[in-house]
Amino acid sequence: MKKYLKKTARFTAYVLGSLTGLVLLYIGAAWLLSRVPVNRHAAPAGDTAVSIYIRTNGVHTDIVTPVRNAIKDWRPDIPFTNTGSGDTAMAYIAFGWGDKGFYLQTPEWSDLKFSVAFKAMFHLGSTAMHTTFYKTMSTGASCKEIRISATQYGKLVAYLEGSFCKDDRGKFIAIATANDGYGDDDAFYEAKGVYDLFHTCNTWANNALKACDQRACLWTPIDKGIFYQYRER
Template sequence: MLKKIFKKAGYTLLTIIGLLLIYVLAAWLLPYIPVNKNAQKEGPEEISIYIKTNGVHTDIVAPMHSPLIDWNTIVPFENTDSKDTTFQYASFGWGDKGFYLETPNWSDLKFSVAFKAMFHLGTSAMHVTFYKDMPVTEKCKEIKISMREYEQLIIYIKKSFQYDANDKTIQIITHNDGYGTDDAFYEAKGVYDLFHTCNTWANNALKAANQKACLWTALDKGIFYQYRKE
């Protein structure tokens, strides 16, 4: 009896190890496979968006005002502590609510939060940060796109929010010192897990806008690899 139990336990352990190895291999290889690299542009390049990373997490940055949308109507300035109305850019990031609200620093990470996030057990949030300028650096790349492509990006971002009965985004009230006075959080759709991370969301945003992206990525490096200097 014990022999059968140990045998089954051994098979289970080997299966888990095998799945982890497959995941690690996919996470290493798939980011190098490009999509939309040679896609036909959908009109002249009329607007600039940006991809911005803090070294772990990728945000999609868009101008606050354009002929297609005024983001202040979706994510109002007044929802920030600063309530500054002169911002020119908004960055959008999707992720696990527990990570966002309970882990402002890596030293604050709890096992329960990480476990829920990895295994599809939590809920998600949209993190919006406002900026007055957007300097291009190694961690912030400019991407010029057409109005048609931007329209598709807008649709993708808007669909990531949850809305109330009045079709307004639902703000998450926070009192977290780990973030600045120009940040706001909102209820989001979808659930974070090992296969759908914050960077997967950003990568899919680029796909939606017909821009260079990788086949799949869990990390920011996969996205930025596609925009490395030629």
């Protein structure tokens, strides 16, 4: 019996040690690779510059664009009527990609369930695009303005459009929600891809910046990695 208990204890210690090592490796890689810049010297925006924004709630990064300009009008794809308010005076739209179960079942951290978190972490769920309309944008520690060229904005639009699932008519697929805990200016859509530990909502946002030739991290799973690249210098 003692021999069996010793073997069990050694095995348990081995498993716990391995898991601890993997967690530390993940944290170390996230910190190190988020410090490695991509597109450090982005091309000047020029006279036809478009203002986009990166915005964080402290955990999750959104990409914010104008609702419409000469390059893209988002209203046919993401109509105001899909929001609770239906307010047509909005000037900006935020895009946030993420795990569908997490979005729809966890409007507040207190609502988080183990099953939802497990599926999100280990590539087991589907994804959604969370869109939010705003009338104005205020810059600060949690919201940074980035001026990009018309060509770069076209690349960003292509990346954002490519993240949505579409129906047979090429329309974005809205997700019906009720009492989801979000605001009256939010709407959800079916999205492409799968969320996991290595491709998070912030990885998606970081890749959006890469897609339009802007300063970004080599890789990051957290919002702080992105905002590190846009810290005051």
